[in-house]
Amino acid sequence: MEPRELRRAVAAGREAAVALGLPVDDVHVVHNSDRVVLRLLPCDALLRVAPAQGLAEAEFEVAVARRLAEAGAPVAELDPRVEPRVPVRDGFAVSFWTYYAPTGSAIAPAEYADAFLRHHAALRAIDLDAAPHFTDRIASALNVVNDRDRSPELADVDRAFLADTLGGLGAAIGGDRARDQLLHGEPHPGNLLDTARGPLFVDLATCCRGPVEFDLAHAPEEVAPHYPGADSGLVHRCRALNWALFSAWRWRRDDQMPDRDRGRTEGLRQVRAALERCG
Template identity: 55%
Template sequence: MRPSDIPRAVEAALASASAAGLSADDATVINDSNQIAVRLLPADALARVAYEVHQAGAEFEVEVGRRLTQAGSPVGTLDPRVEPRVHLRDGFAVTLWTYYESLPSGITPPEYAQALLRLHASMGQVEMVAPHFTDRVASARSLLADRVRTPELGDADRELLNKTLDSLTASITSRGAEEQLLHGEPHPGNLLHTRTGPLFVDLETCCRGPVEFDIAHAPEEVAEHYPGVDEDLLVECRTLMLAMITTWRWDREDQLPNGRQLAAEWLSQLRTALDRHRLDVGR
């Protein structure tokens, strides 16, 4: 989020929580990217605040969170003390969630894999309309086609990203792998180690696709403990994922700290992955 907007976003979180009946007069921003996460006290709730233009995404996340909680998924839950909905205030979309204290110890690869397996098992029972993973790829390709939004991306790198996205999307979909509802981005930053066990958060990225697309976002050693993984499909999904997140870092509106530095590093990693796995994307 733009630094100049954060104070207003925090005030929107406090006002929304108070209007919903929660006691909230102190706020701490605990995460800042394209939206912010704010811990509210003394209610000890978590507010996720995005720009109002992303209202539809916030509403989708609330519905996903509600459905997955009902299914017993290992996910962070909406705050049970308030109505599960999006609060619009001062140009922001605010949703209220349970705050979880993170344990200092890390999550082992077997624990990570088991949590992801449980998540997929419960998600497989949820019937709801969700984007396909190829819709997320299309969003990245749209960004590459918009030079106004990606002015710092060179022509050669733009072509490499385009060809990688096109080629790997076609290859993955042609495999005909079984598909289901997925988290979309179950990377370590979206997995909390809590007293009740590992919990996945940030559900706005949910989409449909093969489970390998999700596994691709986890550390590589996690896949060793997830049964039945298609290794060739996983390699393609990992490389596709790398091309997608690299593309998003070139967006001039991207708010991720050190985004440009990461974009350059990931481009190098992408070339290495394509060479190591001998993936022909028509370079």
């Protein structure tokens, strides 16, 4: 978020917490992109604050978190001191989560894969009719890439490249749904916390349906070999697809990701490198 919006989001988070009886003296910005993650002290709560147009997504994430916690998944849990709902304050949707102090240790590939196995098992044990298919995400990205008003700075050659990549890989991977199940959706290293309870997944709003390789492709390359039964070729194709999705979002006119220009260049480079690896 831009500085002005960030200040409003911080104020909205503080007001929402105080209204629910949580003591707040200090607010620390943990992460800032299209939504903000805040740590509040001394109540030690973690808040996700997003523009109110993202209310449905925030409510979906809260519902997913409740179901997965009940199923024993390795996920960050909601704050037990407040009702599991998403209040709206000054144009922002606010959700409340448990804060987990980082241990400072790196998550080993085998440990990452084990967290995936337990997470995927819990996802198979719940029903989420509202969860989209991962190809819906591809369709949204193609809408951005194919609409010059929504991606005005995307060069024609790169526009054609991303459209071909998204369409081709989407059709190839999404055509066979025999391996589909519920997934995290974006379980990259930034969404797996190393805590005293072990690795815990966060950012659950991206839950979708697809093959487990779509999730594995978000993790470091060393992780997939520790996941029994994973199709390495499919993981490589999904990795190229994930970079194409990342690139499409960075070219949105209203993208709020910090250091967006570097992300645009790096995203296109990573798509090409991943496609070369796929052959």
